[in-house]
Amino acid sequence: DTEVTQTPKHLVMGMTNKKSLKCEQHMGHRAMYWYKQKAKKPPELMFVYSYEKLSINESVPSRFSPECPNSSLLNLHLHALQPEDSALYLCASSTDTDTQYFGPGTRLTVL
Amino acid sequence: AQKVTQAQTEISVVEKEDVTLDCVYETRDTTYYLFWYKQPPSGELVFLIRRNSFDEQNEISGRYSWNFQKSTSSFNFTITASQVVDSAVYFCALSEEDNYGQNFVFGPGTRLSVLP
Numbered sequence: 312d313t314e315v316t317q318t319p320k321h322l323v324m325g326m327t328n329k330k331s332l333k334c335e336q337h338m339g340h341r342a343m344y345w346y347k348q349k350a351k352k353p354p355e356l357m358f359v360y361s362y363e364k365l366s367i368n369e370s371v372p373s374r375f376s377p378e379c380p381n382s383s384l385l386n387l388h389l390h391a392l393q394p395e396d397s398a399l400y401l402c403a404s405s406t407d408t409d410t411q412y413f414g415p416g417t418r419l420t421v422l
Numbered sequence: 423a424q425k426v427t428q429a430q431t432e433i434s435v436v437e438k439e440d441v442t443l444d445c446v447y448e449t450r451d452t453t454y455y456l457f458w459y460k461q462p463p464s465g466e467l468v469f470l471i472r473r474n475s476f477d478e479q480n481e482i483s484g485r486y487s488w489n490f491q492k493s494t495s496s497f498n499f500t501i502t503a504s505q506v507v508d509s510a511v512y513f514c515a516l517s518e519e520d521n522y523g524q525n526f527v528f529g530p531g532t533r534l535s536v537l538p
Contacts, residue, residue, distance in 0.1 A: 353531055411469070413468075415464065416465045416466060
């Protein structure tokens, strides 16, 4: 089973809203990732959690706040976003062999 | 710094044609991993293959085949007898050893359209 699930599939929010994106995997992977993907571009790494600790933060604005409650769950808390933050947000997980398995993504629109 | 180049931005073929997607990479590491992912219009990135730098054997999986040549730093992907369902964006990616994603870099992608 190589399934990574993400909720919601679509999200529309205003610039003053607070929302959260959720990601879950049950493959026993100890690394989890958040990526942002704009149209016609490759995914850009935002955050990496390794053994439930934040190991990489690619200079992402503080209006994005990741959280890893346990080894199976990864959240991305959103607050005071800008319209340019509208994108596909992808979650992935991996073992130490580096193959990342991706979820279906959340399409976020910020109005 | 590592880098992945996919020179073909968009390719269109007619169904049943063979098509090759090019990938050229740069890295200073001797141990690294190369990947291909498929992204259909639904958005999910689907893992296709992983190859480590010490394994230059070509691989075939059904209609898919991969040609890894360290001498030219290339990892090309061929689809034989293409089908409409192969229409997607294909990303080549590179990861260096012992890093949980810190150095996982995607190429810009190649959009493949297979016409009926």
